[in-house]
Amino acid sequence: MIEAAQSGALSLEKLEAMTCVCSVGLDMIAIPGDTPVEAIAGIIADEMAIGVINTKTTAVRVIPAIGYKEGDVLEFGGLFGSAPVMSVNSHAGTVLAHRGGRFPAPINSLKN
Numbered sequence: 001m002i003e004a005a006q007s008g009a010l011s012l013e014k015l016e017a018m019t020c021v022c023s024v025g026l027d028m029i030a031i032p033g034d035t036p037v038e039a040i041a042g043i044i045a046d047e048m049a050i051g052v053i054n055t056k057t058t059a060v061r062v063i064p065a066i067g068y069k070e071g072d073v074l075e076f077g078g079l080f081g082s083a084p085v086m087s088v089n090s091h092a093g094t095v096l097a098h099r100g101g102r103f104p105a106p107i108n109s110l111k112n
Contacts, residue, residue: 006073006084012043013089019050025059030074030083033066035090040064042093 004010015026025047031040044060051058063083065074070087 002082002084005086012086016043016046016050019047019058020054024057025051025061027059027061028063028083029061030063030065030068030085031088032069032085033064034069035064035088036094038093038097039088039090040093041097043088045093045096 001010012026012029012031015023015029019025026043040062043062047058047060063074065072065085068074068085070085072085073082074085075082
């Protein structure tokens with residue numbers, strides 16, 4: 001997967017889409033350190049929506065790599081390996097993050 005991300009064959013959006021059918025979220029994904037907080041909130045909201053609609057547990061663990069940009073490689077050191085810094089749509093989540101309010105609890109009756 002790291003090679004696919006480095007070559008551009010795998011994007012953050014594709015990883016989100018894959019979560020719908022075969023995964024439990026986004027884990028240990030390095031993103032540029034200057035990613036807007038609204039974009040990170042949008043990623044978390046996307047994964048939350050996938051979990052709610054599929055009634056499964058999802059999670060997001062992204063790593064804003066301070067001083068790194070898309071295409072760089074973040075080295076964790078030792079046995080922890082490395083991660084390519086993936087691009088993030090900086091416009092994602094900007095409207096949702098500033099809308100206010102709250103997310104309602106999941107309602108199972110919406111699945112029919």
